Amino acid sequence: MLNWYKDTPADVIDPIMAFRLEIVARSGVTEQWWSAILELEDLSLKDLLENARNAGLEGTVIIPNLYSDEDRDREEIQYPTVYATSAFLNAANIRDNPLGVKRLLCGTIVPDAVLDFGAGRWPAALPNILVPDGSVVTAVIDNGIAFAHELFRKTDPTKSRVAFAWIMDADPSASAGTVPVSQGRALANDEIDMLLANNTAAGLLDEDTFYHQAGLIDFAWPGVKQAALRVSHGTHVMGLAAGSEPGTVDDTNPIICVQLPTDVTMDVSGADLLPSLALATVFIKKMAKRFRYQSDPGKRVPLVVNFSYGNFAGPHDGTGIVEKMLDRKFRPLPNRERQLALPAGNGNLARSHARVRLEPPGDEGDEVELHWRLPPDDLTASYVEIWMPCVEDPDNLVEVTVEPAGGPESDPVTTTAGSMQVLETDQNLVVGRLWYAFQPSPTDRGLITVSAAPTFSHDNPADVAPSGVWKIRIRNLNLTPVDSVEVWVRRDETLPGFPRFGRQSYFDNDCYDRFNAFGAPLPIDPPGSTCVVRRAGTLSGFACGERPAVLAGFVESSGELAIYSAAGPITTACGASHPTRTGPDAAAVSDDTRVLHGILSAGSRNGSLVALNGTSVAAPQAARWMAGRLAGGLSGNRVAVNAKGAADDPGFVPPPKPALPRVGGGRMDRIVRFGPNRKA
Known part of the structure; x- marks a missing residue:
């Protein structure tokens, strides 16, 4: 049996991190080191350690040895990674905390066996490595x-x-x-x-x-x-x-x-x-x-970096901590050419995004019900993020209730500080939470988070959330009909090649048309559709920054955009006149044909070629093209990628060029081919 109760939480920055730390704490895991990324403003790393010491938290945060003495003295907006205990993270997660942490994101528990805190600190300057003219460094972050x-x-x-x-x-x-x-x-x-x-x-x-x-x-x-x-x-x-x-x-x-x-x-x-x-x-x-x-x-x-990962969550306006970190690290500087390629994401058909516009309170259409389906046998927690629009007064914009599968409906949570409902079992185990927290500058928007514990546990079968449809009801209090509430399901399914762990939750509203008259998946929202669950706006949360080149994927043999390739538009940041992007900058080949999925590249063993698809394989092709441009002394930024797509796209007609939020400048010619031409 489940029941909700009202709680008065601390004024935290990140409710999801607080929920994760609580789940781990009650699991009986002994204290370990977590990785975390911090946002510091006009605060040096040395000052951070001093603040921790003054707060009685000495020894609860470790700065990795990659940060030199010069790095540790720097006072500016920066995004360092640290190793910290839950005591430090809980203290840093309180708004206006004495540690000086503005925002933070919690990583994962880092096993002691892989840590070496005795590693020598890097010097500020490392020896030069001389290479021939026309060289370009390519970096890849992956697994x-x-x-x-x-x-x-x-x-x-x-x-x-x-x-x-x-x-x-x-x-x-x-x-x-x-x-x-x-x-x-x-x-x-x-x-x-x-x-x-x-x-x-x-x-x-x-x-x-x-x-x-x-x-x-x-x-x-x-x-x-x-x-x-x-x-x-x-x-x-x-x-x-x-x-x-x-x-x-x-x-x-x-x-x-x-x-x-x-x-x-x-x-x-x-x-x-x-x-x-x-x-x-x-x-x-x-x-x-x-x-x-x-x-x-x-x-x-010059340096070109490729990072072929995506996610569903975040503000999707370029102000998230990851987007700001990437924009800062790859900002233009004199005598430093650094470019970054990212995938658009594969969530176009994931049913992970809803755009809600509500009629005035009391009118028909002043409430929307989202059906959030939690699959059984999910060993990971699931989350929904409900992002408020930018308004002058963020209080009492909407009220949200949640009715879990087979359980009672919660009392409303509104966009006011301290508003929270907690879902627990008859054994007093917390398996869900509905929580409001205002997100600080530069995001400056309210966020209501729905958290659900895993739907299966090998250790304690009673400590699970019910699988099935959870009904999330959003009712208007003070929004205008043009204000949009943007809702995203966080991504948590297990990637191919790994043991089954997480299973992806999604919105399962009846109004969402999945297939056309011939039974094929619909890659775009049907014209005139009023369903709140949308394919538009599914661009990866990582890819909403201003600097990176973002790549969609398409099928080379037909010229059609891949049905999984995520699309814009994204949200305009508070105080901005326009969004940082409309969607991807261009599209690169991600499938040879409709039948031969993926494209060939290196397998794990010498002499082998294997096929993988997804926008993850589109981005590195653009990175390769960008490196070639930089080697020739030409521009290799996202503007150049967009122009390359626009120049190459006429060669793919028919079909006609897809809509701007899906393809950006257009479809790029094949950049590299390993092995046989499988589309021939």
């Missing part, structure tokens, strides 16, 4: 990167183009290495070359031994070994971004790769992923800064 594939090696098979490889979940005690890191193990080019030489005989590489010694595949070490599978996401993506036949770009296209921990890539909600992403960008920027031209050592080599 399961089999970096010894021949597409990443030179003419000499014992020499690698990979300049640095950081395996964030490797055993740090396996080797001291020349690149000290606080988490996992990082390899420099000379170490990689030595491993290649030691494990190559008669021109053939013993890949099993190589990856075991590198720390990438060690079955005595916890975690999923995706690079041991035939198909690995990171290898495929890096092949598209920077893979080349040995001897073609041996010295002019060095590679930096960062393998994210497998436990964070299993959780595709993004919350666990983001601190590792932020730390990866610090590593890449510092290492890329070392590359200089032989003819002009004072000039830095």
Whole structure:
């Protein structure tokens, strides 16, 4: 039996983080280190540690060794990743906290075994690495990167183009290495070359031994070994971004790769992923800064980064902590050419987004009911984010109630501070929460969060939320008919290649037309549809910033946009006159044909090619094109990508160019092809 009760919560910044920490605390897990990304404004990392000491939290937060003394003294808007205990995170999650943390996102528990807090702190300046003129550094952040594939090696098979490889979940005690890191193990080019030489005989590489010694595949070490599978996401993506036949770009296209921990890539909600992403960008920027031209050592080599992950959640207006972090790290600076490619996301048909416009209170249409379906056997918590519009007075805009499957309806939660309802079982176990929290600048909008515990548990079958349809009712109090309430389901399904863990929840309203008259999935919202559940506006929350080039995917043989490729528009940020983007900047090939899904790129083993699809394979092709442009001294930013799509698109008629929010400038010609032409 379930029942709701009213609670008066602390004035927190992130209700979802508070719910996650509570679930872990009651699970009996002993205190461990969490990764977290912080937003600091005019506060140095040294000041943060001092504030923690003054608040009685000394020793509850650790700064990774990648941050030099110079980094720790810097006072500006910054987004550092830290390792912290739940005590620090709970204190930092209180609005106007004495620690000086403006916003934060909680990552995941980081096993003690992969941490090395004794790793030496990096100096402010690292030795230069000289490369030929016309060189470009390509960096890939992903998982399961089999970096010894021949597409990443030179003419000499014992020499690698990979300049640095950081395996964030490797055993740090396996080797001291020349690149000290606080988490996992990082390899420099000379170490990689030595491993290649030691494990190559008669021109053939013993890949099993190589990856075991590198720390990438060690079955005595916890975690999923995706690079041991035939198909690995990171290898495929890096092949598209920077893979080349040995001897073609041996010295002019060095590679930096960062393998994210497998436990964070299993959780595709993004919350666990983001601190590792932020730390990866610090590593890449510092290492890329070392590359200089032989003819002009004072000039830095351009950098192109590909990050082929997406998410559903966030404000979708460019003000989220991840979007702001990426915009800041890749902002234009003199003598520093840095570009970033991101996928548009694969959530077009996920039924993860609803746009709600309500009639005035008391009129017909002043209330909307969303049917949120929680699947059974879901081992992860599920969340819905209900974002308010930008208004001068954010109080009492709407009231929201939730009726769980087989349970009672909650009392209303309104957009006023301290409004919360808690769902518990007859054993006093909290399995759901409805919570309002105003999100600080630069977002400046209210957020009502619906949280649900996993629908299955191996440890305590009573400590679960009911599966089935949860009814979320949103009733107007003070909104005008033109104000939009934007609602997103957070992503949490398990990615292919990983053990089944999460199952994706979604909106299941009857008004949503899934198929056309012939039974094919509808890729766009039907004309004239009034259903609140929309395909429009499903662009990845990561991809709403101003700087990155964002890529949709299309089918090469037909020219049609892939049915899964997410679309804009996005929300206009508070105080802005227009949104940061209308949708993707362009589209690249993500499927060879309607039948032969995906495109070919590097498999996990030498000599192998495998097919993967999704906008994750569109983005690295654009990254490759951007690198080629920068090598020639031309612009390689999102504007150039948009122009490339616009120039190439006329070659794909018919069908006609898709709508702007789905395709941006247009469809780009095929950038790279490995193996046979499967569309021929």
